[in-house]
Amino acid sequence: MAKPFHRPHSNTWWLRRGPYRVFMLREWSATIFAVYTVLLLVLVSKVLDGPEAYDDYLGVLKSPLMIAFHAVALAAALLHTVTWFQAVPKAMPLRIGEEKVPPVLLMGGAYATLLGASVVVVALFLLD
Amino acid sequence: MPDTITLELFRYHPDRDERPRFQAYEVPFREDWVVLDALNYLKDRVDGSLTYRWSCRMGVCGSCGMMVNGYPKLTCAAFLRDYLPGPIRVEPLSGFPVERDMVVVLDDFMQKLSSVKPWIIRETAAETMASGEYRQTPAQLAAFKQYSMCINCMLCYAACPVYQHEEQFVGPAVLALAQRYNLDSRDQGNSQRYPVVWADDGIWDCTFVGECSAVCPKHVDPAGAIQQAKIQSTVGFMRSLLPFGNR
Ligand code: SF4
Ligand code: FES
Numbered sequence: 001m002a003k004p005f006h007r008p009h010s011n012t013w014w015l016r017r018g019p020y021r022v023f024m025l026r027e028w029s030a031t032i033f034a035v036y037t038v039l040l041l042v043l044v045s046k047v048l049d050g051p052e053a054y055d056d057y058l059g060v061l062k063s064p065l066m067i068a069f070h071a072v073a074l075a076a077a078l079l080h081t082v083t084w085f086q087a088v089p090k091a092m093p094l095r096i097g098e099e100k101v102p103p104v105l106l107m108g109g110a111y112a113t114l115l116g117a118s119v120v121v122v123a124l125f126l127l128d
Numbered sequence: 129m130p131d132t133i134t135l136e137l138f139r140y141h142p143d144r145d146e147r148p149r150f151q152a153y154e155v156p157f158r159e160d161w162v163v164l165d166a167l168n169y170l171k172d173r174v175d176g177s178l179t180y181r182w183s184c185r186m187g188v189c190g191s192c193g194m195m196v197n198g199y200p201k202l203t204c205a206a207f208l209r210d211y212l213p214g215p216i217r218v219e220p221l222s223g224f225p226v227e228r229d230m231v232v233v234l235d236d237f238m239q240k241l242s243s244v245k246p247w248i249i250r251e252t253a254a255e256t257m258a259s260g261e262y263r264q265t266p267a268q269l270a271a272f273k274q275y276s277m278c279i280n281c282m283l284c285y286a287a288c289p290v291y292q293h294e295e296q297f298v299g300p301a302v303l304a305l306a307q308r309y310n311l312d313s314r315d316q317g318n319s320q321r322y323p324v325v326w327a328d329d330g331i332w333d334c335t336f337v338g339e340c341s342a343v344c345p346k347h348v349d350p351a352g353a354i355q356q357a358k359i360q361s362t363v364g365f366m367r368s369l370l371p372f373g374n375r
Contacts (some may be wrong), residue, residue: 004225004233005140005148013289016198020289023337087336090352091359098270 026083029076036073039066085110133157133208134215135166137178140226148226152215163203163218164192167230180230187345190279193286194230195219200286200343221286237282240298243324244306249317262314275308275353277346284340284350290333297333298324300340300350307353310360326361334358 014020039061046057060066088110089103132154140148153174155166164182171178182192185204192203197217208216224232248262284300285291291299306325310318324330334354341351 003142004227005142005145006225007148007222009293013292017339019339019342020337023289023335027335087355090341090349091355093352093356095267095270097267100270 022079022083026079029079032069032073032076035069081114085114129159130157130213133166133212135163135170136215136217137167137170137229138217138219138226139229141177142228150217157208159209161208163194163196163201163206163208163216166208166216167203167218179228188279190281193221193281193283195222195286200283202281202283202345205345221282223286223288223292224282234282236295237280237285237299237302240302241280241305243298244302244309244321245317246302246305246309248309248312248315249320250314251316264313268313271313272308272311275304275311275348278305278308278348279346281345283343283345284348287339287343289337289339290335294329294333296329298327298330300334300354301348303331303334303357304348304350304353307357310357322361322364325357326364331357331361 014024043054043057043061046053061070085107089101089106092106094101094106135153135155136150137153138148139145139151153170155161155169158165164185167178167180168182171180180192180194180203182204183189184191187202187205190202193200194203195201195218196203196206197211198219200221203218208214218230220226220230220232224234224236227233278301280301282301288297288300291297303325306321309315310321310325326332331354334351336351336355338351341349344350
């Protein structure tokens with residue numbers, strides 16, 4: 001009886017192609033958000049501890065290392081935003097009769113919502 | 129234009145070889161030749177033992193899929209001229225056991241294909257030919273038509289890193305086909321497909337790499353189909369939590 005050959009898997013498969021690398025980057029960047037969330041929770045607890053604790057923590061956050069980390073976190077968040085919004089027309093295709101609503105329009109809608117939400121958040125702080 | 133181009137072919141004979149090897153062949157370069165033409169030339173004139181599947185030569189039958197320079201391709205649609213100056217490395221589709229040379233074992237795919245019941249299911253078995261055809265509007269047809277274009281070439285499986293590492297994953301084409309019938313207005317079998325589609329090894333194994341859709345020669349977009357099914361599955365789950373939500 002002939003035996004089929006099972007080819008071995010490689011652990012470096014994701015290095016082989018651009019889209020695989022972007023995918024891996026996106027998956028691993030989730031750890032950055034985990035760290036960011038912890039920093040944010042610490043900030044909240046410092047607010048509860050009073051103005052002094054809060055100011056001290058702000059000092060920590062202003063260190064070059066922290067600023068660098070937040071820059072990386074922002075870049076990762078943007079990567080997630082862009083790829084997530086690219087998925088919108090795939091995951092939620094809209095049809096009007098036989099016609100597909102153009103994907104660009106759906107993505108545009110997602111970006112418009114993001115912009116709108118951002119304006120509201122910024123306004124809340126500025127009107128304070 | 130060169131006169132010839134080199135093909136490096138994956139060779140494995142189950143009775144003779146412990147391991148596969150690569151064998152290089154020189155073939156005439158022709159502007160209008162595809163990789164499959166080169167393989168047929170070799171089989172006819174140089175080495176009759178070369179083994180691979182093909183049939184239609186026009187992107188319809190879905191049997192000529194192979195890895196061409198590491199990328200899943202229908203070899204009847206992969207022009208030699210796009211791989212100049214060569215060499216062109218041809219291997220069996222990634223992720224499947226190799227039967228011989230470029231021929232892979234299809235059993236796993238076939239079993240998964242039938243597991244989602246890819247046919248129209250009606251609740252009332254008593255319907256006969258006499259009750260007439262099922263009517264469908266163009267808009268209802270448009271809702272699933274894209275997913276019905278699949279030719280079962282399995283290129284999407286060869287591109288999917290999840291399937292390469294977790295063989296139990298139902299996989300892109302089969303999940304897209306399940307979606308094709310679930311979206312069909314004539315079908316009433318959704319609930320029979322959910323146990324396979326909504327399972328952990330169904331849509332939830334998918335991490336949305338998206339390469340299945342990128343390699344699909346028929347623009348089926350299985351990645352899109354899977355993400356849609358994830359939304360439906362989530363809505364279904366939420367509904368089941370409501371006291372009267374479980375329709
Ligand atoms: S979904 Fe596309 S790539 Fe996958 S088997 Fe069908 S036609 Fe081939
Ligand atoms: S030979 Fe039929 S799809 Fe290529």
